[in-house]
Amino acid sequence: MPIRPYRRRRSVLYVPALNHKALAKLPALACDCVVIDLEDSIAPSRKAEARDAVKHFFETRVADGKEMVIRINALSSEWGADDLAMARQCRPDAILLPKVETARDVLDANDMLDELDARASLWLWAMVETPRAMLxxxxxxxxxxxxxxxxxxxxxxxxxxxxxxxxxxTPDRRYLVPWLMQMVLAARAGDLDILDGVSNDFRDLDALGHECVEGRNMGFDGKTLIHPAQIDLANNAFSPAPAEVEDALAIRAAFALPDNADKGVISLGGKMVERLHLDQAERLLIKAGL
Known part of the structure; x- marks a missing residue:
């Protein structure tokens, strides 16, 4: 399995598989990632039609640098296995698994991809959306x-x-925050990225802005979105501040000096800086587009 690359995921836009107008507009949008949805946004009677639409989209799209993800139906549903097989053929960057409740759910999807001879760089994402998943x-x-x-x-x-x-x-998500923090902690323990949930009223940009700032402060890597009007706020909130970028550039430059090539700890600006801070700096610079 290849080393998992770090990607900018400040803004992750859900698009229903049957919203052809929205799919056509994707190249003009500034989101980092798109999740084409076969699950919640598609009625049961139109699942097969949606699957065909996704296949056509990937056959005809021109790559524009966005990370592309397909959210399939749960493997326990009547559509999940066919969705997974189709998604593998489309060669997206990742497949998003809904209703994941145990580690076995992820491993079953992984085993099915191996049986389908999927490429090693086809990653899995997991929705955390049930009480059992939290446990x-x-x-x-x-x-x-x-x-x-x-x-x-x-x-x-x-x-x-x-x-x-x-x-x-509630608007301040006070009853959700303890669970959101648990998700961040678990993701970091597993060396995973973690994305915050959606803000449902896409017209209320003040609420979205609050959630984005709150999400960044809690440690999320980005925000899932339901409308293009939300993209700029998410990108701004989850982009590093200029002072953070300046510090990260200084750390990278310091460790790049020949005298520091073999050092695990250096002194920079009167502070002790370790290699782990270099790793953090590199991630921050990627998020900043540098």
């Missing part, structure tokens, strides 16, 4: 340390968590 979060995230399991990213499914638990969805 098994540690075991699910631990698969990120096993490169053969393909898992690269966790996605908070906040709408389903609210529905399944019955908590009150």
């Amino acid at each position: 098994n979060l540690g075991a699910i995230a631990a698969l990120g340390r096993d490169r053969s399991a393909r898992l690269a990213c966790l996605v908070a499914g906040t709408n389903d968590l609210v529905k399944d638990t019955g908590i009150l969805a």
Whole structure:
């Protein structure tokens, strides 16, 4: 299994597979990633039609640098296996698995991809959106340390968590925050990226802006979105500040000096800086587009 590359995932836009107008507009959008959805946004009677639409889209699209992901239906559903086989043929960057509740759910998808002889760089993302998933979060995230399991990213499914638990969805998300923090902690333990859930009212950009800032402060890598109007706010919130970029560039330059090539710790600006800070700096610079 190849080393998993780090990608900018500040803005991750869901697009229904049957929204042909939205799919046609994707090259003009500034989002980092697109998730083409075969699950919640598609009625049961149109699942096969949506699958054909996704296949046609990937056959005719011109690559524009965006990370492309396909969200399939759950493998336990009547559509999941066919979705997975079709998605593998489309050669997206990743496949998003909904309703993941145990580590076995991810491993089953991985085994099916291996049987389909999928390329090693086809990654899996996992939705965390049920109470059972929260209880098994540690075991699910631990698969990120096993490169053969393909898992690269966790996605908070906040709408389903609210529905399944019955908590009150307040504007400040106070009852969700403890679970969101658990997701961030598990993702970091598993060396995974973690994406915040959607903001449902795409016209309320103030609410979205608050959630984006809150999500970044909690440690999320980006925000899942439902409308192009939300992209700029997410990109701005999850982009590093100029001072952070300046510090990261200084760390990278310092470790690049010949005298520091074999050092694990150096002094920079009166502070001790370790190699782990170089790793953090490199990730930040990628997120900044540098």
